[in-house]
Amino acid sequence: MFSLNYIIKRVVSAFIVVLGILVLTYILIYFSPGNPAYTWAGRPRGPRAEEAIKAAESELGLDKPLYLQIYIHINRFFKGDWGISLRFKQPVISVITRNLVASLELLIVAFFIAIPLGIFLGVMSALYRGYLVDKVLYTISALFISFPRFWIAILLSVFLQMLGVNLFGRIAPSYMLVIESVSGSYIIDSIISGKAEIFIDALIRILPPAIIVALYPMSLTVRVLRYSLSEKLYEEYVKQAISFGLPRSRVVYRYALRGMVPAISQLHGITFAYSIVDVATVENIFGRDGIGSTIVKAIPYNDYPLIIGLLALTGILFIVVNTISDIIQIVSDPRVRI
Amino acid sequence: MEAMVLNEIVVRARNLWIGYEEEDRVLWALNGIDIDIPKATAFCIVGESGSGKTTFGNAVAGLLPPYAVTKGCLEVHNITVIDGSRMNYSGIRGNIVVRIPQNPIATLNPYLKIGSIFFDVLSQRFRAYSKAKILEITLNAIKAVDLPDDILNRYPHQLSGGMSQRVAIALTIAINPEIVVADEPTSNLDAYLKGTTLNLLRGIVRSGKTLIVITHDILFASVLCNFIAVMFMGNVVEIGKTEEVLSKPLHPYTKELIDAANLDFKNIRYANNKLKADLNECAYASRCTYYSNRCSEKPKLSYINKSHGVACWNPLKNS
């Protein structure tokens, strides 16, 4: 296929960016004010500080030349040895993967809500621009974009609490021991082990935060479609389809909206990265595990290895998402040939 | 023959006004025109840029943008589509009227293969037909315009301009509507493709359909069409049988157009068109060599014989 070549090229350049991120994380360590080993050890104080700094120094290989240090850093990264988290006293890689899966679960559910709903409402808004439907949709999306999601989440959680509904955590504590962790995502795990009640519990608990995280990508889709779909409806080929007498739904969805797929794919590649901040804040409010709560726990302990590992892994996640969205963009347009 | 032709009118415009809403005013593109288009003829509309030809074609084909405002009355195939400010094109588009686009490459959906475009369009037109039947119609239409069958598997961007023009005509043939509106069908084709397009359009007329051709090209019009209407600044200034209009033009503007086509620019005055502020004046007044005081009043279209009409106070005298 014509696109295979492109995909290979894209993956190679993505890999270069991954290396760039690793170098950057090392630079962050190296140029941290004071002694890098001191930062890496989490600014220890007290009698055992000397020892901890010594250990960190040998771990980073600070006595070697800089390029070797970077090489050691990258090498250790690919071996999965990212150091020990100071807060959790566990290997960084296991802490991060556990929490990243939890966050991804939330993010993906949110996007499953946001994309179809956003497209549907955006089409409505574009078709009746300036009329009541559109005005209502515009107002709603402007509010959802401008209201901080953590604030909406606070209001919702207080409201739920007033109703006496307890949806905190990712899963009811009593189920926690019953389920065995395979993927780290309770939704997938419960399907694998075939426990319907756990599945429903996990789903109900993920819905309120997921809806809140979905607000931003959904509203953004509505706004983008509102602006550009009505422009698309003026394209000559859409006009011609109308002249050929195609029914309205076909013209709108198969002709006009089809032309928006690359733009929508690009948009969601971007909002995926933006929404991770929302995920982090909303997780904290709903008492869920995830990178948000990891960061919150890491900051007071100056848990530098954990944060650096998180930086590298989230960066890599974004690269993957960007690459996928670029590939969708290219493949969905038959005019582009590589 | 003539009587029969004049009896059956497929497009009838009566005092039709069409304008576009601007910021705070309406820009009138058609200022109260009257046109009757007889069935099974090739009817041509010529006129300079901005005179409202496309607007009229879109009004017939039902492609006016949503911010268009209308007055008067337009009947297509005995269905009133424009009545005052109301528009209703249900059942017209794709069944009775189809527009052949000016720029065919841009008018095919770039994301669909030609085959699925055909299928989309035809399954809508002939709901009762089976897939095989639709494919048969498609292949016949493709054959009628001399395209290879494998074109159905291609994307629009893989076609040349002439090929996509023929695809558009094949689509029209397959739909088989009563009225075909061709908006500048030849404006960006070379001489040879112009000839083939001409033949295809003739074939449409011969099969008993009505063809409305909008063009700048008065030569092309003279070869293809039996009727011609000359438009100027949103008014029909002259209308009639092609031979009559071209051999004995009555309106000074028609004369100007014919002279221009013959590369004879001796009598042309280069004057800017006035803004359309004064709708009560003859629109051509500021450019007219035969200006008289009466021209400050707008002339009505008056017929000198059964089919030849002119809107001018001082029509040219052709000896």
Add this chain to the structure above:
Amino acid sequence: MNSRIVEGRLTAFLNLFKISRKFSIGFTIMVIMAILSIIGFFNTPYHLEGWGIVTEETMKRQGLPPCLPFNCPNINHVFGTDDMGRDLFSRILVGAHLALIQTVAIVFISIALGIIMGIAAGYSNMVIEKISTYLIELLIVIPSMVLAAALVTIIGRGIQSVVIALIATWSPWYARLTYILVRQLRELDFIKICEAMGFTKTYTIFRHIIPNVAPIIFVEGITDSGSVLIEIASINFLIGVASLTSIDLPDWGMIVGYGIRYIRTFWWISFFPGLFIALTALGLILLGDGLTEALSPWLRRRWRLWF
């Protein structure tokens, strides 16, 4: 610049209000916020010492009623007080200029850096173009939140960590936009003619490329500023949640984040700063939308599907 031009600009600006109601609303909100932040910068009901901390003496001197922790909203404290007995309204007023300055600084610096990077990637020599392209690709995938957390552990919990992190992650978007625009411009004849006539690249950049690119980027930046404000607030929210002791810096996001631990009983600590973030972001977004609308008239057209 003579007075005619100034007058023309002024009427054009006033016209914006006539054309777009969104612009008027957004502008009004932002003017109110600006006034509040200026007031908050100089004087607040309970702000004299530090970041809204009221000491015994000042209260006595001013004859103010005593401040108790967790006062619910009342006449003396319209928005209540927090866990240290600080007047929330005063803290929000002081926080206003922090929020506005952070947003404006981030957007402007990101735009400036973005234009530089974009032009370097799109219109310079081969090596710099390659390097800049990869730099943009790299910065684009850096998660702002985690970078901010890293900087917080290095530099500490001031506003500068968040500002640096956001500049690093927003500028590549403007760089990418600039890059795309520059690529389009390069294909146009007037740039090609400049090259053919032997003008230097620097001349072309300053004379032709920046004037064509900057306005587009600026409108984009104004539209984005609402999202920037919320991103700042979200990251500060996390820092606030992470904080073990009460924070002096009256950043809105931090107040919300710190107050979250009391949300079940003392809801106002998180509610009111959040409301102000929401209002400010709404103002910025309406401002951006209004500008976009004013620049593209067809967006203002009312229309429905006509077929």
